[in-house]
Amino acid sequence: MSPLLKEIRHDPLLWLLAFVPVLFAAAKLKPEAHTLLFIMSVLAIVPLAALLSHATESVAAKTGDAVGGLLNATLGNLTELVIALTALAAGQYMLVKASIAGAIVTNTLFMLGASFLLGGLKHHVQEFNRASARTQAGLLFLATVALMIPSAVSQADSSAAAAFTQILSLGLAVLLIVAYGLSMLFSLKTHRELYASAEHAEEGEAPWPMGLALTTLAGVTVLVALVSEVFVESVQKAAEAFGMTPAFVGFIVVALVGGAAEMASAFSGARKNRLDLSVGIALGSASQIALFVAPVLVILSYFIGPTPMSLQFWPGAVVMILIATLTASLVTNSGRSAWFVGVLVLMVYLIFAMTLYLLPPRVV
Amino acid sequence: MSPLLKEIRHDPLLWLLAFVPVLFAAAKLKPEAHTLLFIMSVLAIVPLAALLSHATESVAAKTGDAVGGLLNATLGNLTELVIALTALAAGQYMLVKASIAGAIVTNTLFMLGASFLLGGLKHHVQEFNRASARTQAGLLFLATVALMIPSAVSQADSSAAAAFTQILSLGLAVLLIVAYGLSMLFSLKTHRELYASAEHAEEGEAPWPMGLALTTLAGVTVLVALVSEVFVESVQKAAEAFGMTPAFVGFIVVALVGGAAEMASAFSGARKNRLDLSVGIALGSASQIALFVAPVLVILSYFIGPTPMSLQFWPGAVVMILIATLTASLVTNSGRSAWFVGVLVLMVYLIFAMTLYLLPPRVV
C-alpha cells in the first residue's frame, strides 16, 4: 500500500481523509447535529472523490486505451452517481433532479469558466481542440433536448400526462445511453485521431499497481456511499440553518462538492496552458452526467426508489441547462480563449446561483 | 414517351406506379377500408413524387440557369403543397399545420442526419460548402422566428387575440415570400459563385425532352392531387387503427411520404461523397416549405378553405422547429461531418418522433 500512503503524505487535499472516521463517530454520537454533520461530510467526500478519480485512472492506464477510456468515462462521475443513488433510495427526487441539473450547469459554466479565467490570468490567449469540444457540446445539446421535451410538450397535470411523461422518460433514458455509447465508439475507436491532444490527459501522475487500484476503487466507493448517506440526511436541515433554499443546495452545493476532484484537475490543467484537458474534463463530465448518470438513475428508480422517477425537470432548471449548453457551445466554437471569456461564463453561473439563492422556497 | 418508359423500366421505385390505378379502383369499391387505402396511397405517392421531381429538373435544365433554378426551387415541394392543399380544402387545419411543421423538422433532422450517417459510414470525414449551408440555415432561422412570434406574443384566447393572430399571420406570410424571393435573387443571380459546388446537383440523370417533361408535370400533378384526396381522407382513421396519434401522423408519416423522392436523392448524394448536394436538398427543401409553401397556404386559405388559416402553431411544434433549426445551424457551421454527427441529428429526430408517438391525443 506504499504508493497510496506516499500519495496521501504528499497531497494535502488527502489529509482531509481524517474527517471520514470522525464523521462516522459524530453521526453515531450526535445524529441531530445536522450542520456539523453536513460540513464534515463535505470535507470527507472531497478527498474520497480525489482517490476514486486516481484509482479509476490507474485501472484505465493498465487496461489499454479502449477499455481504459471506457472505464474512465463510465466511472468518472462515480461520486455524483453514488450521492444521487443515496438520495434516490431515500425518495428525495427533488434533490436527485436538482443535483443532476446542478452538476450539468456547474461543470459547464463554473468549471469551464473558472478554467478559462485561471488560465487566462496566466496566459494571454489560449487555444484548444475545437473538434473535440464540438462533439461534447453536441452531446450536451442532445441531452438538453431530451430534458426539455417532457416539460415543453406536456402542460396538463392530469394523470394521463403523468403516465405519458413516465413512459417518455424511460424511452429518452434508453436513447441517451445509446447515444453515449456511440459517442465513445466514435471518440475511442473510429475517430480517435480527432481527440489527439486530450490523450496525455493524466500524464505526470504515476498509475498505481492494479491490485491497489481495484482495492481502492471498491473500498472508497463503499466509503463514499456511507458518507453520502450522512450528507443526504443532513444537507436539507443544514441548508435551512445557513438560510439556503433547497434549490440552491441541490443545484450549487451538491454539484460543487461532487465535482471538487475534477475541478482541481481542470484548473491545474488550465494554469499549465493545457486547456484541452480542462475543456475535456468540464464538458466531458457534464455530458457524462446528462447522458449516462441521469438516464441510469431513471432506470434504477424502477428498482430502488419508492416510485419511478421521470426526466421532467422544473422549468427553471431546464432553462438553466439550455442556457449553459448554449453558452458552452458559443464560447468553445472559436477554439480560443482569454480571461474575459472566463468572466462571461462565470457571470452566467453567478446569475443562476444568485437566482437560486434568493428564490422563495415554494416557487420551486 | 420512350424516355419515360425506359426510366420506369430501370427504376424499381417507379414500379410502384402500379398502385395508382389500383388505389382509384379500391377507393371506388371499398371506400370504408381506410387502412388499406392509406397504405396504397402512400405507395402510390412515392413514385409520383419521384416523377414530379425528375420532370421539374428536366424543365429546369432546358430553360437556363436562372429560370431553371427558380422553377426547381418553386416546384421542388409540389407534392407537399398538393397534399396540404387537399387537407386545406377539407378544412383539416390541424393536419395542414402538423404537416408543415413536420416537413420542416423531417427535412432538417431526418434527411440531414441520415445523409450525414450514410455518408459517414462510407467516408471517414466529409466536407461541404459552409457558405451555402449558412444561407439556408439563416432562412430557416427567419422562418422559425416568424412561426414563433404569434405563439410567443399572444397568450390570451380572446377574440381580439384571434383577429390579431390572423392579420399578423397574413403579414408574416407576405414577409416570408418576399424573403424567399430575395434569397433566390441572391443565390441564383448576385452571389451565385458562393453556391458553386451545388451546380452539378442533378448531373448523371439525363433530362427529358421539353414536351414530355411539361406533360408529365401537368399529368402527374393531377394524379398526386387525386391520390392525396384519398390519403387525406384515410390517414386519420388508419392512424387510429395503427395506434398512432394524429400529431404523429401529420408530423412524421405525412412528412416522410411527401419527402420520399428528395430523400432518395439526398442519401444517394451522401453515399457518393457529394454532401453539398445532400445538405442543399435537405436545408433547401426545409426552407422552401417554411418560406414558400406555408405562406402560400395561409394566403390560399382565404380563397379555398372554410375560414382563413393562421400561422399560429401548437407550442410543442414551435419548440421542435426551433430545436431543428438550431441543430442544423450548429452541425453545418463547421462544414465538416463524420458519422457521429449524423447519429446526433437523428437522435434529436427520434426524440421528437417518440414524444409524438406517445403523446396523449388531447394534449395537442
Place this chain on the structure above:
Amino acid sequence: MSPLLKEIRHDPLLWLLAFVPVLFAAAKLKPEAHTLLFIMSVLAIVPLAALLSHATESVAAKTGDAVGGLLNATLGNLTELVIALTALAAGQYMLVKASIAGAIVTNTLFMLGASFLLGGLKHHVQEFNRASARTQAGLLFLATVALMIPSAVSQADSSAAAAFTQILSLGLAVLLIVAYGLSMLFSLKTHRELYASAEHAEEGEAPWPMGLALTTLAGVTVLVALVSEVFVESVQKAAEAFGMTPAFVGFIVVALVGGAAEMASAFSGARKNRLDLSVGIALGSASQIALFVAPVLVILSYFIGPTPMSLQFWPGAVVMILIATLTASLVTNSGRSAWFVGVLVLMVYLIFAMTLYLLPPRVV
C-alpha cells in the same frame, strides 16, 4: 465657438437644431397639441444627439485612449439614458422598459441589418473583425440571460415573488455593471490588440477644443433632458393619434429616435466599406444599453422613481431580445457579409415591428 458654428453650417442634420427653441415655445403656448409636440421633439432630439456624440468623442480624443474609451463607452448612449430617466421620474415604467428592450433590439437588428444591406449594395462581400464582434455578442448574450431569468424563474404573482424579483433585479444590475467594467478593461487595456481595426473609428472628424467640448456636453445634455420631457409627455397621446400601440412607440419609435445619431455613423461606415466600425457601433451600443443603461436605471429607480423598478420584462420583449442576440451571434460568426445577410436581419426586425404595431393594447 467657431468650430461648432462651422460644423452646424456644414451638416444639414444640425439645421434641425432650429426646432429646439420652436419646441419650447410651442410647449408653453399649446401644451395640448400632443401630435405636433411629439413630431417637433423628435426633430429636436436628433441633432442634439448628434452634437452630444461629437462632443463625447472630442473629449475622448483629448484624454488619451483608456480614459477616452471609457468616456465614449459610458456617455455614448447619453440620449437614451436621459430619455429613460425622464420617463422613470414620470413613473412611466412600461415606457422605460419598452425603450430599453427596443434600443437593444433596434441596435442589434435594424442598425446591424441596415449596415449590412447598405454596405452590401455597394460592395460584393465585406469582411469585419470577428473577435471583436464575438466579445460584443457574448456581452449581449450575458445581458439577455440576466433579463430572461426573472421572467423564466418566477411564474407566480404573489407578493413573495414580487419581493424576490426586486432584490434579484438589484443583484443582476450590479453583476451587469461589473461585467461591463471588466469588458472595458479587456478591450481597452489587456487585449486591445484584438480590437485593432476599430481604433480609427472616428478619424475624419476633427475633435473640438476641450473647453468647447465640455461646454457642449453639459449644455446639450440639459437641452436633451428638457426636450425629452416634452417627448415623454406627448409620445403616448401622439401615438394614439397615429394609431400606434404603446408597445410599438416604446420599442420602435423611441429606439429609432434615440439612436439616430449612431445610425448615421454606422451606415456611413458601411458604405465606406468599414464594416468593423458599423458592427462595433451597433453591437457596442446594444450591449452598452443592456449592461450599463438598464442596470443604472434599476439602481436610480430607488432614488428618483415613485417605486423601485425591476428587470422583469414582458415575456414577448424577452423573446425578442433573445432572438435579436441569437441573430447577431449567428450572422457575425463568420466575419463576412453580403447584402442578403442584411435582408435576413432586417426581416427579423420587420417581423417584430409588425407584431408590435398590430398587437392589441391590453395583451401587453
